[in-house]
Amino acid sequence: GAGVSQSPSNKVTEKGKDVELRCDPISGHTALYWYRQSLGQGLEFLIYFQGNSAPDKSGLPSDRFSAERTGGSVSTLTIQRTQQEDSAVYLCASSLWSYQETQYFGPGTRLLVL
Amino acid sequence: GENVEQHPSTLSVQEGDSAVIKCTYSDSASNYFPWYKQELGKGPQLIIDIRSNVGEKKDQRIAVTLNKTAKHFSLHITETQPEDSAVYFCAAVQTSLQGAQKLVFGQGTRLTINP
Numbered sequence: 001g002a003g004v005s006q007s008p009s010n011k012v013t014e015k016g017k018d019v020e021l022r023c024d025p026i027s028g029h030t031a032l033y034w035y036r037q038s039l040g041q042g043l044e045f046l047i048y049f050q051g052n053s054a055p056d057k058s059g060l061p062s063d064r065f066s067a068e069r070t071g072g073s074v075s076t077l078t079i080q081r082t083q084q085e086d087s088a089v090y091l092c093a094s095s096l097w098s099y100q101e102t103q104y105f106g107p108g109t110r111l112l113v114l
Numbered sequence: 115g116e117n118v119e120q121h122p123s124t125l126s127v128q129e130g131d132s133a134v135i136k137c138t139y140s141d142s143a144s145n146y147f148p149w150y151k152q153e154l155g156k157g158p159q160l161i162i163d164i165r166s167n168v169g170e171k172k173d174q175r176i177a178v179t180l181n182k183t184a185k186h187f188s189l190h191i192t193e194t195q196p197e198d199s200a201v202y203f204c205a206a207v208q209t210s211l212q213g214a215q216k217l218v219f220g221q222g223t224r225l226t227i228n229p
Contacts, residue, residue, distance in 0.1 A: 004157070033217075042120075042203060043158070043219040056214045091157055099207055099215045100146040100165075105157030 002026070004106035006092050012112045013082055021077045021109045025094030032075050033103060034067060035091045043091065048099075049075060082113045118206050120220025128228050133194055135223045137204035138186040144206040147180060147187045148217070152201045161202075162189070191225075199227045 005024045013019050025032050034046040045059040049069045060066070064082075069075040079086055089110050093103040117140040127133050139147075145166040150158035164171045164178045164187065171178050175194075180187040191198055204220040 035219075042221040045216050045218065048214075048216060056210075056216055058210075058214075059216075093157070099217050102148075102160045102163075103217070105150075105159065107155070107157050 004092055004094055004104050006090075006106040006109050008109060009107065010110045010112075012114065014114055015084060016081055018078065018080045019082055019111065021079075021090050021092075021111070023075045023077070023092030023094075023106060025073065025075070025092070026104055027073075028096070029094035029104075030072065030097050031095045031099070031101075032069060033093045033095075034075070034077050035093065036061075037089045037091055037108070039088070046077070046090075079111075082111075084113050087111055087113045118204060118218050118220045120204050120223060122223060123221065124224045124226070126226045126228060127194055129194055129196060131194055133191045133198070133225055133227075135189045135202055135204070135225070136186060137188070137206075137220050138184075139206040139218075140185065141206065141208050142182075142185065143209050146207045147178070148205050149178060149189050150203045150205065150219075152203065152222075154200075158203060194227045196227050196229060199225060201225070 007022045032049040035043040047067045048056045051072050052069050064080045067077045089108040091108045093105040095101045095103045120137045148163035151161045152158040164180050175192045177190040201222045201224050203222050205217045208218045209215050
């Protein structure tokens with residue numbers, strides 16, 4: 001069956017521009033997660049959705065970052081006024097219900113801010 | 115908050131030998147400890163997990179051990195093969211004062227299997 005998909009796979013943008021990253025989770029998965037992975041680093045938690053609501057936004061680095069999820073499915077992560085330090089791979093994952101289950105990761109979006 | 119320390123950061127072993135990666139955590143309430151494998155250019159993939167009601171779990175060449183008293187858990191890979199070369203991440207569940215839970219990942223171990 002289809003796994004988690006993310007688009008675009010690569011994004012190059014200029015400093016100060018806004019970008020939107022998309023995640024399509026596995027059908028039927030209630031929980032959706034966004035992580036950031038800087039070069040050679042671990043996974044940094046950004047935000048978690050249960051259905052369409054985000055009970056934990058504690059990982060968003062600044063108010064330039066926002067995310068939404070509609071219809072309990074597709075999620076978008078928006079970064080406004082991008083900075084060079086935003087360059088990283090943004091990973092999306094989904095699980096059936098909660099953290100204590102397998103998280104299925106997408107391939108990520110590699111963002112480069114020039 | 116939860117702090118997950120993972121070591122070593124890099125590990126190189128000869129094909130056929132065993133590899134061990136260790137993690138420590140700080141949140142004594144943690145009760146779920148997954149291990150993920152990330153191959154180049156791909157997202158992480160769960161390879162094994164353990165819950166706090168058991169001390170060891172095996173799946174073919176992979177095993178995980180958990181010591182809740184000492185707050186550490188380890189990944190053991192036996193009879194290593196070239197396809198085991200990847201970055202491995204441990205994780206633990208952190209519960210906030212408000213009851214929200216999230217996975218906190220270690221910094222990763224780059225495992226290289228030498229033929």
